[in-house]
Amino acid sequence: MTDINSFFSATGALAQAISGYKPRTAQIEMAQAIEWAVTNNQHLIVEAGTGTGKTFAYLVPAIMSGKKIIVSTGTKNLQEQLFNNDIPTIRKALAEPFNATLLKGRSNYLCSYRLEQAMSASQPLTKQDAQSLNRIKLWSKRTKTGDIAEMDEVSESSPVWYQATSTRDNCLGQDCPDYSECFLMKARRKAQDADVIIVNHYLLCADWSLREIGFSELLPNADVIVIDEAHQLANVASNFLGISLSAKQFVDLSSDSLEEYLRVNRDMPDFPTLCEKLNLAVKNARLAFGAEIRKGDWHEIENKPPLLASLISLQQQLQALTKQLQLAAEKSKGLELCFKRAEEMDAQLAAIIEDKTNKAIRWYETHRSSFTLSSTPLDIAAAFSAFMQQHQAAWIFTSATLSVAGDFSYFSQNLGLNNVVSYRWESPFDYPQQALFYHPKGLPQATDVDFTDKIVEFAVPVLKASQGRAFFLFTSYKALNRAEELLKEKLDYPLLVQGSYPKTVLLERFKKQGNAILLGTASFWEGVDVRGEALSCVIIDKLPFASPGDPVLKARLDAMKNQGRNPFFEYQLPTAAIALRQGVGRLIRDVEDKGVLMVCDPRLLKRGYGQMFLDSVPPMRRTRDIKDVEAFFQEEKKVTE
DSSP: OOOHHHHTSTTSHHHHHSTTOOOOHHHHHHHHHHHHHHHHTOOEEEEEOTTSOHHHHHHHHHHHTTOOEEEEESSHHHHHHIIIIIHHHHHHHOSSOOOEEEOOOGGGBOOHHHHHHHHTOSSOOOHHHHHHHHHHHHHHTTOSSOBGGGOSSSOTTOTTHHHHSOOTTTOOGGGSTTGGGOHHHHHHHHHHHOSEEEEEHHHHHHHHHHHHTTOOOSSOOOSEEEETTGGGHHHHHHHHHSEEEEHHHHHHHHHHHHHHHHHHOOOOTTHHHHHHHHHHHHHHHHHHHOSOOOEEEHHHHHTOHHHHHHHHHHHHHHHHHHHHHHHHGGGOHHHHHHHHHHHHHHHHHHHHHHOOSSSEEEEEEEOSSOEEEEEEESOOHHHHHHHHHHSOSEEEEEESOOOBTTBOHHHHHHHTOOSOEEEEEOOSSOHHHHEEEEOOTTOOOTTOTTHHHHHHHHHHHHHHHHTSOEEEEOSOHHHHHHHHHHHHHHOOSOEEETTSSOHHHHHHHHHHHSSOEEEEOGGGSSSOOOOSTTOOEEEEOSOOOOOTTOHHHHHHHHHHHHTTOOHIIIIIHHHHHHHHHHHHTTSOOSTTOOEEEEEOOTHHHHSTTHHHHHHHSOOOEEESOHHHHHHHHHHHHHHHO
């Protein structure tokens, strides 16, 4: 194989595989740093600005090393982009072959056994579910991978997939009659033999959590582990190391237990009644939470005796069903699995209700007809450091946003990374020429009741100058909804609003219409790539500090205070700075892009910490005059005409 410099040169293998390829100094230097880390089995933190080409910069040297590689991405969409687009390009460019595979979590693969059980269940199906299962059955005869993303006729979000996929709790394993043809096991066996395995953070952390409780790992041992979109990892990891029990899990346990009982055993007359009582206890608990859809900490539950009593009643009903399942477990493998599942849920519920360790945050969330009880660890640094020790590999952490004003301390401390080499490369885009940062004078205070009304007045002239073509990003749905009401009256450009259609549909419409204004919250701040003139303006309503009313955040901040730390500067500020960088990153996605960034929060200049945000934003020209914005777009119009 050729060396890194040659591969990334203007006449190298990559240039021959990609039309219009141009060498980028930052990409070559990043690839050299990855090559060093892989060769010397060293850990590395790499921040590479938008446009660096970091995917090829880490994939090429890792693959060229001939070592076994796991690449973990932030989402399934990014997984598929890597596997379907980037890997084939590298395969075309490299002289020597390599095997790559895509591995997803269990719930992404069809379970033929569960599908057959669902179609022959004694409990009647709705007409819609029956139709969906029939479509899945037809698809099951032609699919080679069993990946449910292939199935266009039934949405991935459809609840019916629960009946056609397995969980760790209800999988029969080697006792399954369809084990030899199991799509999940085929995917895992393929991963064992692959040189490159593309996973996502959820699967990586699932592997971690299973190791923690003594189960065998899902992922094969690798020599190199690359964490792309690494800024998301700590949050995903915290969720996996915690406990979460939903009303649906209790209802599903009851339903699955009853179905197994009716299939193999009818000599326990109290069994169906216990299943019904568990369902009733779930309904009563939801009623006890009240009609409001909200999120709260555990102290609220403890201060409401009727609510706490309803959860204890739920616990008692679960324990009663668990005892019956223990007696029935010998009747079938399915009932044995239901017993193990009930036993684990009972232990988890007890851990949440009775926890006195102060090492975790206990909280709840209510939905329209259900609820979730959760316990999230306050600190995962030590646990993650231990996980890295289990995988004796070179760990590479990379993203466009890992530092705060050039400092990696926040990211490193969250994951327990000590003495790790770090590098940072700015985006190769010419921000001073391509972008203008507008921060108008006279902005309202972020705490003003009519803040959104006032900033819309400031935003309208910008949106007229840009002729739509904008993302208007908000830190709350309340502000988004109010802005929608106001903008409908003030502008004629198409408004696309988060929640009105799926995210992918909104983005496609935004690109096609060419003059739309998309109103979005958190999910549009990152992972969205719109290149060209369709997106020429990004407006951000407030600095993206997490809501102080969030119970998980509140408990975390209180714990930090009790440790004598400064939660604002150690946690809230760096978290917000990274979130802002992600939002700003939507604006310039290519060398030809031009656009205006508008931030409507006066704290940017009026508070001392504002400088940290300014230092985290690319070096654009700045103005406080709307005339400069209008002139920017007039100049852009002349260039395109």
